[in-house]
Amino acid sequence: MRLLVMLAAEGGGQGGMWAAIEHNPTFIVANLVVSAVVVTIIIERTAFQLSRYRVNSKEFFAAIKKLVAAGNVDRAIKLCDGNDYPILQLVKAGLTHASKGADEIDAALSEKLSELKPQAEKRIGALWSLANIATLIGLIGTVFGLINTFAALAAQGLSQADKQRMLSNGIAEAMYNTAFGLGIAVICMIAHVLLHTRAKNIQHDLESTTERVFNLLTISSKSSY
Template sequence: MFVALLSSLEGAAPAASGGGGAGGFMEAFKENPTFLAINLVVSAIVIALIVERASFQLGKYRVNSKEFFAQIKKLVTAGNIDRAIKLCDAGDYPTLQLVKAGLTHANKGPDEIDAAMSEKMGELKPAVEKRIGSLWSLANIATLVGLLGTVLGLIHTFGAVSAPGLSAADRQRILANGIAEAMYNTALGLGIAVTCMIAHLILHQRSKTIQHDLDATQERVFNLLTIQTRPGGY
């Protein structure tokens, strides 16, 4: 998104020394690269974080918990706890690990089952939210770096314009280039911030859905195992 915003600004803001577009951004970058470079680094971190978190959520949690629980329930009600545990070893997925934690304590009573599954939940839940909160910090950093680049760029520009001995054409060129540089800083910072906010909204909502699904799976497995182990069972 911030790339699209930057491209839009590049097309709209002409640079006096060679037109608009990518050339305008490159001229601004060559003139004063400090804050633009910082935000480009921030943008790379943001992209890497979003890709990593999205891949984790879509990869590790692609198991349909309801269908998987239905298979486990058939095995447990048939007394095939060992086969149910082997089914959980089919992949390194958090949902399967949670179910396995309950199954391996199926014969040790409700307290042991609950303790084992709660301990496993304590390991799984933090991983779901990991690094997502950092997107807010990165959004603030990008915005402030962009604004700082804008302010310092304008200060430098107005100082250069006020220098004696410049023609009207030179003053106009310096002013246009300076304002363009300032706007590139602002646009890049705000574009990164908006991207971070949208990504945080999506990833955070997805993580809440995953956590709810884990809670529901824990409750289903606990109820299944405790009812199954009561006198009379099913």
């Protein structure tokens, strides 16, 4: 307890985390790089999911269904040409093969679906790896901080005040590295859960749209004969 009080007093008087960074910045800087990568992935994936999958698939499919039922397949295809949203690309893949057999429609939809599904979860899995990397970097920084602490205790020819200062700096370095690494890991895990759940919902929506388009086109082609 006395040691923790000394650490708090020393750390607060000399800048706390910034003093630890100045003393040995290697592992803190390494985790800053990891955190920058994490933030970039989170922002990019969030923006991608919100922008590329903002189409209401049920409403859009209802509009396509009306056009196909009326025999306006070409107009339905033009409706899909307005944007490059994945749902529109998937529906268009089926519509462009509407005049062909069920096997070709199914093949076209399956090919497009296999192309679009991985995009929804791209780079999200890397967050788990980055969480482990940040934790390990923090632990390595902790070990080096403790080594410095024991070195301070064993140093010869230093005053008691100098030993206390070196001791507090070493423990501060260890604790800040641990806290920073674990903090990044927690953020990675939370972001992974949220983004992964959203990606699974998107993939389920794509699969449901594939089935609806296939059923619509095969039923309409049979009724046309």
